[in-house]
Amino acid sequence: MLQILTPDGELLADPPMDIDLTKRLFLAMVAARQYDRKATSIQKQGRLATYAPFEGQEAAQIGSAAALRPDDWMVPTYRDAAAMWMQGYPWTHLLLTRMGDERGGSPPEGVAVLPPSITVGAHMLHAVGLAWAARLQGSDRIAITYFGDGATSEGDFHEAMNFAGVFRTGTVFICQNNQYAISLARHQQTASETIAEKAAGYGVPGVLVDGNDLFAMYQATSEAVVRARDGRGATLIEALTYRLGPHTTSDDPTRYRDAAEVETWRAKDPLDRIRKYLAAESAWDEEWEARAATGAHDEIDRAVEEAEALTPLAPEEIFESMFAEMTPELAEQQQRLLASRRDQA
């Protein structure tokens, strides 16, 4: 397993980035955690529909996303808000989706991040197609896709890996193995020893990485991105990590795992070890972090306000994004709905 920084904050190899970038990414993790907690708490108040927290997976997401160029494609899941945000997806849009507003899926122009996939498995193939298109278009954009340990059981994972191998597409597959797919433990998901080793069956390199180690994630992803950009094909990265929270806000993890297990992983918190490292490098102090946390908190508060202030789509608008040009059927149905609302009023 690739590890550069131990849970105790000790370096096992040269860090792949300088102190400035380390600080920047640490603060990104701090901000992401603020978001995660805010989202969880406003969900409890009924202001979000459901929410899938990523606490514990910040290094896996931010370390990998930091290795991208801003124009690289990203194909994430419902749990990858931190990675999406790193790639330019606004908090507001992330929140809008969770509030039940389709406009969350429409990030600003220039943000090359697809709306998060809710279906498990299918989206990895999209990253194969996106990377392939880049090659055909003479561009060196690559595509990164995120998915969980559970997703590796779906047939589409297999088809995506196989196509990436055959067509040597510039796709980086990031499996956040957070040990559970809802309640199913990793060892019940597949009998292979690691997920990384599945890559061999596709002629694709697979790397097992400590997913709670920002440095290791950044380094492994950077290497995979260079490979992809150079036309040398895809890589599968297994980020060994842990979901500290519930699957979603409707889940009760005590039904399927022990508090002791959670505590073991809490001790490997991805923020802690960077904090220790920075402190050892005299590049951290509490106030600096607190200030940044407050800044992030306020920014996220504003995003919540903005999302909540947005007037919901009007009834007629639910028909307006099905086709470039509305079909007669939809136009008729739109009229029916409006008429029925008039009748009602």
Place this chain on the structure above:
Amino acid sequence: MLQILTPDGELLADPPMDIDLTKRLFLAMVAARQYDRKATSIQKQGRLATYAPFEGQEAAQIGSAAALRPDDWMVPTYRDAAAMWMQGYPWTHLLLTRMGDERGGSPPEGVAVLPPSITVGAHMLHAVGLAWAARLQGSDRIAITYFGDGATSEGDFHEAMNFAGVFRTGTVFICQNNQYAISLARHQQTASETIAEKAAGYGVPGVLVDGNDLFAMYQATSEAVVRARDGRGATLIEALTYRLGPHTTSDDPTRYRDAAEVETWRAKDPLDRIRKYLAAESAWDEEWEARAATGAHDEIDRAVEEAEALTPLAPEEIFESMFAEMTPELAEQQQRLLASRRDQA
């Protein structure tokens, strides 16, 4: 690659069977080839709809099927007539399907062979369920499934292998890698070096076997069957072989492969090498083989006659096998069809 008998008929290890069984299986291959040629030729006369020949793959099918107990489940494809016949499926039924008669899919009671799968990929999962059921039923029946190199690209291959790994079902996966999926060459199908190595990604053993070597196929399958029967789980066997004929009788293989390639493989004919071996053991003579071939030929002729003599299903019968008890809709439709035929007459 497991090889026991070289193309020149030389032994590299002890044969896994005595001379009697070798002779029996050789004659089975001779009979199977008779069937294959007969089917191809009557298809040309328009007496079969289409036909998928297996010439070149006799050892892979007969060597593996010979390792089974008569009550073991078999889940084959459209190209596995030789294996099916070994497991008790009558030639007549195989022909009926090809003639376009559903009764071909209904082998006699006691024959535990499912109708051959026409869709590529899906059927492997059925062998996982069948083997699982045996365990739950306290039986030591196992399930064998046959599929091609192309089928390994389908998501269902992945899901089947993964489930077999997780639930340790007694399933034997026989991939006849005959180098092509219709026109697609094996190296375009997947970037892994072998298909056997894909097994590792599921915590399942994978074995690469010379699929044109009856001894190697028999030995590898026997070991996998014992493993399965003992509750030690599944095995993937890659039988390296070659389809000497076209994909089906509607295919023109000269569009995608060289005559020279075919010739190389003809030199590795699975019948030849056993013939050489038996001859060296003074257990073969031309007349003996010719007599057996004629016997098989006649038997197959009778099967053709029997299948052709069977009165086609009556119009009303196409409604009769949808449910245990016909639904009102189907009964009504049946009446409509009969009425329309009366009107016509």
Place this chain on the structure above:
Amino acid sequence: MTVMNLAQAITDALDIALATDPRVLVMGEDVGRTGGVFRLTNGLQATHGAERVVDMPVAESGIVGTAFGLAVAGMRPVVEIQFMGFSYPAYDQIVSHVGRIRHRSRHRFTAPMVIRMPYGGGIGAAEHHSESTEALYAHTPGLKVVVPSTPYDAKGLLLAAIEDPDPVVFLEPIRLYRAVKEDVAGGHFVVPIGRARLERTGNDVTLVAYGSMVRDARRAADALAEEGISVEVIDLRSLVPLDTETLIGSVRKTGRAVVIHEAHRTAGFGAEVVARIQEEALYSLLAPVQRVTGWDTIFPLKRTEEYYLPGVDRILQAARRTLEG
């Protein structure tokens, strides 16, 4: 007799089936330790063991394909798909194999199995979680398609489905899981598949609904009753086979009908109901049969799902339109 809601009735049916038939298995994602995303299999693994109530990896095609093999070998698997929207990866297994093996083998092999799918919207769920694509399954030969709307029917129909010699797609209206309680007989009983239920009798107009929409149809009938309009409400309960007799009998009597479902309009099951009515009862029709359906749009997210779902108002308007016709 116990008072239970629809969710409890399903749990009860599964419990009885597991207890009385050793061939029955319950399998799906998260059905074991955690009792399923809707907790409908809660406690079943503790009672019947992990061999009978099986947590499966995230692979719907795999689950259905494996269950098919189990069924062919003589088991009676009851598969849970977490949400109907996640049944699509298994669609090939269902259409190409589950619904076909009896025909392919002329009765020699069969696949008696149940595929349970929570379906429908109205709970503000995420994308793909509110699907209502029963028309796909109704159009697939070799399957029965059942949709209960009451706790009693849910229990009796599920037990009938598990005992059916053929595969049954069993749709559960999420919105009604915990909406109403009623007295449900304890122990084993079945409600035969293929018979509609007359939810209420009337003479002026027929409302045809199933699953989640039965409640809205009933409410609309209440409202119309207050205006002195006598409404017949039919709960189809089974789409395949469809109880055409009850349907046609009612429309012949009332001369007017409204067909209601939350599925998309175009090629939805409502079209089939309309087609059967006009084939058998055209000359009784006093006005066009109205369809009140979801639209041909993606099912909207929480903020706008009310615009998509047929509600009492749209049913009332449609009923009035038929009464004017």
Place this chain on the structure above:
Amino acid sequence: MTVMNLAQAITDALDIALATDPRVLVMGEDVGRTGGVFRLTNGLQATHGAERVVDMPVAESGIVGTAFGLAVAGMRPVVEIQFMGFSYPAYDQIVSHVGRIRHRSRHRFTAPMVIRMPYGGGIGAAEHHSESTEALYAHTPGLKVVVPSTPYDAKGLLLAAIEDPDPVVFLEPIRLYRAVKEDVAGGHFVVPIGRARLERTGNDVTLVAYGSMVRDARRAADALAEEGISVEVIDLRSLVPLDTETLIGSVRKTGRAVVIHEAHRTAGFGAEVVARIQEEALYSLLAPVQRVTGWDTIFPLKRTEEYYLPGVDRILQAARRTLEG
């Protein structure tokens, strides 16, 4: 002008699209070296290169999912599924992603792509090779569904589909691939999607068909003409969007209609056609609209497929029944 059959017209359209739009890709199983199982892509790889005409591994979900990614990134993939019956493994990609991305992203991302599927029976093919499940795709929001029945329309509609900003499922009647030839304009032209074609005008009864059934409808019309019955034949050409105007206009005029498809009857697209007719033209109907369809059985193998397929006789009988009504 060149005389070509439907298969050649499709090849021509693909060739033109590849030649004129560098974003167009043709991809599928065996489409390259061997020119596809029906030889419709014959020669295209030689002309346009293996980067543009791509042989894919046997994985339909993979092919469609990858094409989706290509389309989102600005390419115009044209996918060939070998037979409609092999589209089911890709069904999840189609319903959950291809038809949805424009809505999910409020127009920010789109998937302009074509999924070509040879469909239908009548050629004595093996199991799964004769499917006609257009109703599934017609019921899936966000897709257009197109079915040509003539060489001219095949070319013009395919070019329109490739240029369409939204995904199109393009169904090709296998039985008609080489059945008839007609003059087809050379070079580029489009036939707009969403307009039915009046195959023939008449006053007594309307026959509604699409794809393979148009030929049988025409033959039935010929036979009826000999008896002095004036038949209107509508070739729908596009199921989504459906040209309701043409359909209703015709039925208002004739008062009688027969809807024909080879798909299964229950919840088939014919039910939708009937529903629209009775909604808009009930008071013009002189007799129940008849459906002439395939049965709710598995499509039979060669020896009995004639019993399944609607033929001229069954159409004639249905037409006569409406004329008696």
